Amino acid sequence: MGMLQPRNPNTFANYPLDRAGHRRKDAGWLSEALTRDDAQICAFRKDQPLVAEGASGLTPVWLGPAVLGLADKASPVIFLGLDASGAPHFAVSMGVRFNLDDSPLAGLGGFEDLRGSAPSLSDHACAILGCAKSLLDWHRRHRFCAHCGAPTDPAEGGWKRVCAGCATEHFPRVDPVVIMLPVRGDRALVGRQERFPPGMYSALAGFVEPGESLEEAVAREVLEEVGLTVRSARYLHAQPWPYPSQLMIGMIAEVLFDEDLVLEDEIAEAVWLTRAEASAALAGGATLSDGRRVFAPPRLAIAHHLLKAWAEEP
Ligand SMILES: [Zn+2]
Incomplete structure (x- = not known):
């Protein structure tokens, strides 16, 4: 397919299908593709994909064209693209009253929350289902x-x-969010909100506002949330986040050395970590010199990979 995809460690990234955008305007091709024997259609109900237990975790249940007769007529059929063999992939939404157990799909799997299922799904499945969820959700709203x-x-x-x-x-729509790790020398700052699990600290984040570059958004958010001045900011990688359609843009922000933290109300606590402490926090938990226990967000979150990339920098 000739797609160049730089390595990205984030769940929901690395979309494996050829989006074949030139086919979207071709209504004749699309309707023919929907009747093909190799058509692969995934079904959602209330934002939850139909998945089944496989040999190595959960897998999406790919259905044939017959599922179209069961789908919600008010919801569009989404063309997701082509796989390496040229098979067209689609997504449909079932009505909220669709009863799986009383349908021809009974026994094939279950509708499961995508966020909860993501760690058990393959990277490819997460990317496809995440894209489908964002689009179906956008149509509904x-x-x-x-x-x-x-x-x-x-x-x-x-x-x-x-x-x-x-x-x-x-x-x-795609809503850009900057998510950044403020760094100063060999320390990085992580913060926690009251709603986080006890001991979990994460990167800082905020929506990009109209009229802002990514660097300006990083500088504003870091100043607002922890009172530090950003000298420079660099892009690392990004994560499509289908709740409902954010693009989490991962940045490393160098901050001035001589400033004290001033935490806004949303940030309950913030702490500077060494690279060794960050590695321990990623591996399950670090105990700081003041006795505080710190652990990092799970692999599903881009904050995990930002902290990991920084901790492993030479
Ligand atoms: Zn109008």
């Missing part, structure tokens, strides 16, 4: 035109909606 209020209709394999009243085109 964008049924009316933000410009004139008239109903909108899905188009182009689910990658667009068009207003029936004023013809405005609406595209799936």
Whole structure:
């Protein structure tokens, strides 16, 4: 397929299908692809994919075209792309009242929360199901035109909606969030919010605002959350986060040496870690010199991989 994909450690990244965007405008090709024997269709109900226990964890249940007759007619069929053998992949949503046990799909698996299932799914499955979830969720929440209020209709394999009243085109949204590790010499700062599990510390994060570059958003958030001045910020890698459609943009932020922490209310505690402490926190837990126990977020979170990348820097 000729896709160049730099290595990315994040769950929901590394989309394995060829999105074949040029096929989205080809309604004839799409409807023919939906009848093919090799068509692979995944089903969602209330944002939860149909998955089954496999030999090495959970796997998506890929269905044939017959599932289209069971799907919610108000929800579009999403064209997800082509796999290496050219098989077209799609996603559909079942109605909220769809009863799995009373349907022809009974016994094939169960609808499971994607976030809870992600650690048991393959990286490929997470990337495909995450994309499908974001798109299905966007369609459900964008049924009316933000410009004139008239109903909108899905188009182009689910990658667009068009207003029936004023013809405005609406595209799936992605919301950029900067998530950053402030660093100073050989220390990195992690913070915790009250709602975190006891002992868990993470990177700082915030939505990019209109008119901001990534570096400006990092500088503003670090100043607001912990009172430190950012000297420079560099991009590491990003994570598509389908709850509902954030792009978590991982950054390392160098901060000034001579400033004290000033925590905003949202940040209950913040602590500077050495690389050795960060490695221990990632491996299960670090005990700091003041006796505090610190552990890092799980592998599902980009904060885990930011901290790991920094801890392993030469
Ligand atoms: Zn409109």
